[in-house]
Amino acid sequence: MLGFLDELAWRGLLHQTTAETLPAYLAKPGRIAYAGFDPTADSLTVGNYVPMKLLAHWQRAGHRPVVLMGGGTGLIGDPSGKSAERQLMTPEVVAHNVSRQRAIFERVIDFSQQNTCAATVVDNGEWLRTLGYIDVLRDVGKHFSVNQMIMRDSVKSRLEEREQGISYTEFSYMILQAYDFLHLFRTMGCTVQLGGADQWGNIVSGIDLIRRMEQGEAYGITNPLVTKADGGKFGKSEKGSVWLTADRTSPFRFHQYWLNTADADVVRFLKWFTFLPQDRVAELERSAAERPQEREAQRVLANEMTEIFHGATERGNAEAAGRALYSGELAELDARTIAEIAEDLPCTVLEPGELGGEGILLADLLVRTTLAASKREARDFMQAGAVLVNGTKAAADARLTPRDLLHGSVALLRRGKKNWHVIRAAV
Numbered sequence: 001m002l003g004f005l006d007e008l009a010w011r012g013l014l015h016q017t018t019a020e021t022l023p024a025y026l027a028k029p030g031r032i033a034y035a036g037f038d039p040t041a042d043s044l045t046v047g048n049y050v051p052m053k054l055l056a057h058w059q060r061a062g063h064r065p066v067v068l069m070g071g072g073t074g075l076i077g078d079p080s081g082k083s084a085e086r087q088l089m090t091p092e093v094v095a096h097n098v099s100r101q102r103a104i105f106e107r108v109i110d111f112s113q114q115n116t117c118a119a120t121v122v123d124n125g126e127w128l129r130t131l132g133y134i135d136v137l138r139d140v141g142k143h144f145s146v147n148q149m150i151m152r153d154s155v156k157s158r159l160e161e162r163e164q165g166i167s168y169t170e171f172s173y174m175i176l177q178a179y180d181f182l183h184l185f186r187t188m189g190c191t192v193q194l195g196g197a198d199q200w201g202n203i204v205s206g207i208d209l210i211r212r213m214e215q216g217e218a219y220g221i222t223n224p225l226v227t228k229a230d231g232g233k234f235g236k237s238e239k240g241s242v243w244l245t246a247d248r249t250s251p252f253r254f255h256q257y258w259l260n261t262a263d264a265d266v267v268r269f270l271k272w273f274t275f276l277p278q279d280r281v282a283e284l285e286r287s288a289a290e291r292p293q294e295r296e297a298q299r300v301l302a303n304e305m306t307e308i309f310h311g312a313t314e315r316g317n318a319e320a321a322g323r324a325l326y327s328g329e330l331a332e333l334d335a336r337t338i339a340e341i342a343e344d345l346p347c348t349v350l351e352p353g354e355l356g357g358e359g360i361l362l363a364d365l366l367v368r369t370t371l372a373a374s375k376r377e378a379r380d381f382m383q384a385g386a387v388l389v390n391g392t393k394a395a396a397d398a399r400l401t402p403r404d405l406l407h408g409s410v411a412l413l414r415r416g417k418k419n420w421h422v423i424r425a426a427v
Contacts, residue, residue, distance in 0.1 A: 181206030
């Protein structure tokens with residue numbers, strides 16, 4: 001079994017470490033590391049998954065992970081990567097979000113007491129709310145140089161925005177995050193902080209504070225920020241952020257997000273996001289290179305990720321729905337799945353009575369939905385077999401009738417492989 005750093009290295013998840021002595025330090029099992037999570041919502045997005053996965057690898061390597069929920073710092077907000085001041089949340093909202101997020105971590109990290117490396121969840125609100133302002137200035141603040149603080153990228157970029165700037169509240173965030181590390185070092189023997197590359201400055205601040213106040217040695221490990229080969233925003237779909245809970249992003253939509261991973265990204269994402277072993281990833285890498293049209297790597301990625309966060313049953317349902325979407329077996333899907341599919345696609349609503357009698361010429365609908373520029377182009381598409389209604393090829397003179405409505409509500413039009421449109425009958 002590979003050690004923690006070696007595991008991260010082959011997966012491409014190792015960006016920076018703070019000390020050359022770290023490998024020797026990690027040779028002894030039972031070390032304690034933490035990663036922090038910001039409770040700005042009652043769920044987490046796929047962008048939050050990487051530090052969570054680092055904690056899982058940490059645990060599998062024989063060490064103890066600590067999940068730090070920012071119930072205290074979440075009341076302020078981390079300026080890292082932000083171009084404007086964030087709206088402050090109430091304590092009640094933060095507490096609600098913290099409680100909801102814990103269930104997500106349990107999908108990836110083992111909290112059972114039977115595990116000698118059982119994970120722990122802590123909330124920094126428990127200690128930050130009791131800190132006195134004078135105590136912070138006297139005991140902690142004196143160890144921070146304002147000259148160094150304003151040189152941090154997260155602060156510097158905001159200072160350059162004359163109209164926006166940065167408030168003292170957000171400016172103080174790095175002091176509180178450093179204090180978190182100090183507190184966990186004192187109370188739990190936590191000596192390692194994990195985080196994204198954009199957290200490097202905050203991590204180093206905590207290490208320096210521990211050295212100054214406790215004469216102790218602590219370490220930091222960062223992962224690279226997730227990027228896409230085409231420069232697009234990772235974790236975003238046409239519907240917005242991709243979340244890790246079904247109430248925010250349905251299992252079907254979640255599965256489709258990973259299934260649509262570009263060839264240029266899929267091997268890297270298999271390494272980063274799944275727990276597949278090195279030899280299996282190598283097999284999928286060969287498959288992607290030699291037979292990219294089969295998209296085996298994308299299917300495995302989508303299945304693995306959906307099972308992690310939604311379970312085997314929902315993974316199977318999402319996979320079956322995806323197959324039906326392209327095979328023409330849409331009539332076999334239940335109403336909920338059809339609704340989920342339709343929710344992700346552009347939609348045209350037909351007024352009551354429009355489907356009466358002989359229905360509507362499909363050529364007219366293709367123009368109306370912009371799947372074709374003209375009726376002539378629409379007929380050309382249909383004659384070429386490029387237009388499908390609910391997965392079935394449509395003839396050039398085809399009409400859409402009430403019989404075409406799945407579960408009496410929607411019909412799915414498709415032109416080519418990727419151009420979809422929903423026809424919905426008004427109630």
